[in-house]
Amino acid sequence: xxxxxxxxxxxxxxxxxxxxxxxxxxxxxxxxxxxxxxxxxxxxxxxxxxxxxxxxxxxxxxxxxxxxxxxxxxxxxxxxxxxxxxxxxxxxxxxxxxxxxxxxxxxxxxxxxxxxxxxxxxxxxxxxxxxxxxxxxxxxxxxxxxxxxxxxxxxxxxxxxxxxxxxxxxxxxxxxxxxxxxxxxxxxxxxxxxxxxxxxxxxxxxxxxxxxxxxxxxxxxxxxxxxxxxxxxxxxxxxxxxxxxxxxxxxxxxxxxxxxxxxxxxxxxxxxxxxxxxxxxxxxxxxxxxxxxxxxxxxxxxxxxxxxxxxxxxxxx
Numbered sequence: 001x002x003x004x005x006x007x008x009x010x011x012x013x014x015x016x017x018x019x020x021x022x023x024x025x026x027x028x029x030x031x032x033x034x035x036x037x038x039x040x041x042x043x044x045x046x047x048x049x050x051x052x053x054x055x056x057x058x059x060x061x062x063x064x065x066x067x068x069x070x071x072x073x074x075x076x077x078x079x080x081x082x083x084x085x086x087x088x089x090x091x092x093x094x095x096x097x098x099x100x101x102x103x104x105x106x107x108x109x110x111x112x113x114x115x116x117x118x119x120x121x122x123x124x125x126x127x128x129x130x131x132x133x134x135x136x137x138x139x140x141x142x143x144x145x146x147x148x149x150x151x152x153x154x155x156x157x158x159x160x161x162x163x164x165x166x167x168x169x170x171x172x173x174x175x176x177x178x179x180x181x182x183x184x185x186x187x188x189x190x191x192x193x194x195x196x197x198x199x200x201x202x203x204x205x206x207x208x209x210x211x212x213x214x215x216x217x218x219x220x221x222x223x224x225x226x227x228x229x230x231x232x233x234x235x236x237x238x239x240x241x242x243x244x245x246x247x248x249x250x251x252x253x254x255x256x257x258x259x260x261x262x263x264x265x266x267x268x269x270x271x272x273x274x275x276x277x278x279x280x281x282x283x284x285x286x287x288x289x290x291x292x293x294x295x296x297x298x299x300x301x302x303x304x305x306x307x308x309x310x311x312x313x314x315x316x317x
């Protein structure tokens with residue numbers, strides 16, 4: 001890493017972390033300050049970060065993770081700019097429990113102690129708009145394409161190509177990309193990786209999309225539903241839990257009914273959710289119903305094509 005800083009004439013290194021809502025935060029340091037940052041971290045006011053600390057316990061530390069070092073390709077070759085993700089610490093050096101990255105690392109560590117490894121593969125959807133909408137104005141998509149439409153004269157065609165090239169320059173592998181179901185809606189699927197790497201990659205992905213959009217004179221937004229009449233955006237995430245060799249969630253034909261570890265994880269979540277809603281109903285004296293929408297279904301429409309779960313109608317298969 002230090003050799004790269006010198007050979008590529010890196011003048012700034014951006015240290016990234018997120019608040020509890022997933023907003024990206026950044027502080028830039030000169031390469032000469034990195035040795036101190038690795039040893040002692042960079043101090044900042046945690047009370048000014050959403051969800052981090054109260055005013056009387058404001059002192060917090062951002063310590064960069066050298067394994068996340070990458071050049072930022074949209075900043076140009078010379079002088080170059082790089083980035084690293086940070087772990088957030090308290091003044092005594094202990095991890096901050098408000099740091100989303102630490103929450104994930106802590107749970108992955110517990111899973112590892114039990115012999116499990118966890119991989120994720122996200123399918124990320126977003127919209128491209130002609131410009132940033134004014135407050136109260138209706139957003140204008142860059143095209144009128146639909147699902148899997150090939151639009152050679154559209155900005156989206158070149159946008160996806162440029163974005164993927166930039167992602168791969170940062171070491172982020174892409175599997176697929178295509179136009180989604182709504183006008184201006186795009187989808188780019190990242191290759192599976194361990195959950196922590198995927199989380200870091202998604203934060204980089206969001207920034208890359210916005211940077212490429214600015215370069216091309218359009219606006220990229222990850223808001224869930226900018227148009228009432230069209231499907232919204234989401235992030236379908238494939239999860240794989242391994243215990244040694246085979247994938248744990250693939251139920252063998254001869255699996256015993258009591259082997260709960262091999263149940264579909266979403267089925268178990270639905271069972272837990274309905275049990276909680278049933279308990280709330282008893283406490284509040286009113287009914288409860290759980291319904292999940294399909295990925296192409298507008299919010300507020302009828303039951304989704306994929307899953308409709310009501311009390312007493314759950315099937316975890």
